[in-house]
Amino acid sequence: ISSKKNYQLDEIKWKSLNGRVIPVRFYWNEGENQSGLNHVKNITPEMMRFFSELFCDYPFEKNGYATLNELFIFGGMENQTLISLCSNCWDEELIAHEFSHQWFGNMITLKTWADVWLNEGFATFAEGLWIEHRFGEEAYKEYMRIQAERFFQSENKFPIFNREWRNKIPDIGTLYNGEIIYAKSSVVLNMLRNVLGDSVFFGALKSYTNDKSLQYRNISTEEFISRIISYTGRDIGWFFNQWLAGTHFPVYKNYYSITQRDSLYIIDLIFSQENDENIYYKMPFEIQILFEDGSSANETIFNDRDNQNFRLVYSKKPIKIYFDPHDKILLKKMYVKEL
Ligand SMILES: [Zn+2]
Structure with a gap:
């Protein structure tokens, strides 16, 4: 294939966790963003170490990136040991994505x-x-x-x-x-x-x-x-x-009430879902309770069916209840109402 542009090649060497010397090659075209390319070269050893420590030692004998021309319509393509990138795409996130494919896609x-x-x-x-x-x-x-x-x-x-x-x-x-x-x-x-x-x-x-x-x-x-x-x-x-x-996500309709009985405070919770599909999503669900004295409690209940009731009892007065305060169930819509 003929090209008007000439490939330039830079190479660094990275020592894998088990001591192998891994050449990493950067094929780039004249006129491309040098600060982007240099940034990628600079973070490459750390990225290789990060994923190697998280997953397993880098699974191949070399690694590389090559930017292609405008005819390449994707962001990147995770070819084993030589990843294709779109023209001038020396982008850290794109490279993290493609590089992780060496484990998820190429090794397994x-x-x-x-x-x-x-x-x-x-x-x-x-x-x-x-x-x-x-x-x-x-x-x-x-x-x-x-x-x-x-x-x-x-x-x-x-x-x-x-x-x-x-x-x-x-x-x-x-x-x-x-x-x-x-x-x-x-x-x-x-x-x-x-x-x-x-x-x-x-x-x-x-x-x-x-x-x-x-x-x-x-x-x-x-x-x-x-x-x-x-x-x-x-x-x-x-x-x-x-x-x-599933095709959608849970749409929670949750209810709560707080009542006092003698020296105890009772929180009643009702969980229900009105989903756009015939699935009830079971999930552990985190509840955070804020008390009058400034303290708080975190409870995780396991909600596995519709119209499910839970009761929490405390000896101090709750003033606020947060449902899934850390967004652990990110794929959801939720409506909460006090009864
Ligand atoms: Zn991908």
């Missing part, structure tokens, strides 16, 4: 197109992890809120996991749907992190990426779920079933 590859969310959900989620590493928890939460909002705004509502895609591959706009396969999947992983807690969640991720029976092999969604259940020892099939098969 999907079994059929039905499992595409495992690639794109993880890479989109990994962008968020990199943002959290670089800019802190609030930046991560903001990134996740943006992903949830992308899904809420989308006109398309179909499941993340579509078993029939195994045999019948949909059009590319459906297969690589940004709002569902990328954004919603990443928020589902974020909610899984909240449900399991960081140590269990990241422990499970590490077990997954270090699993010798999976490395340089393929996985299906069903196998992924059963592996996560076995790594965590938690029977969380229900979590995947609803979030992967």
Whole structure:
């Protein structure tokens, strides 16, 4: 293929966790943004170390990035060991996404197109992890809120996991749907992190990426779920079933009342959902109670059916109740009313 432009090549060497010297090559075109390119070169060793420590040691013998011309219509393409980028796209977040595919997509590859969310959900989620590493928890939460909002705004509502895609591959706009396969999947992983807690969640991720029976092999969604259940020892099939098969999100209609009986204060909670689909989303649900004396309490209840009642009893006076104060269930709408 002839090109008017000439490729320029820069190379750095990075030492992997187990001591291998990994060449990292940057192929760029004349006229491209040098400060962007230099920034990417500067953060590359830290990014390689970050993901290697989080998942497993970098799984290939080299790494590289090449910007293409305007005919390349995507942001990036995670080719094994040499990632394609759009013209002049020396962008940190894009690179975090594509680079994380070396583990999620290239080292462990999907079994059929039905499992595409495992690639794109993880890479989109990994962008968020990199943002959290670089800019802190609030930046991560903001990134996740943006992903949830992308899904809420989308006109398309179909499941993340579509078993029939195994045999019948949909059009590319459906297969690589940004709002569902990328954004919603990443928020589902974020909610899984909240449900399991960081140590269990990241422990499970590490077990997954270090699993010798999976490395340089393929996985299906069903196998992924059963592996996560076995790594965590938690029977969380229900979590995947609803979030992967569901088309929308829970719409909570929650009620509460506070009554006093002798020296005790009783909070009654009623949980219900009015969803645009025939699913009741089960989730652990965090409640924060603020007391008159300035103290507060956090309770997590497990809401697994419609019109479910919970009662909390305290010996000090509650003055305010917050439902899901940390937005752990990011994919939801919620209405709360005092009875
Ligand atoms: Zn991707």
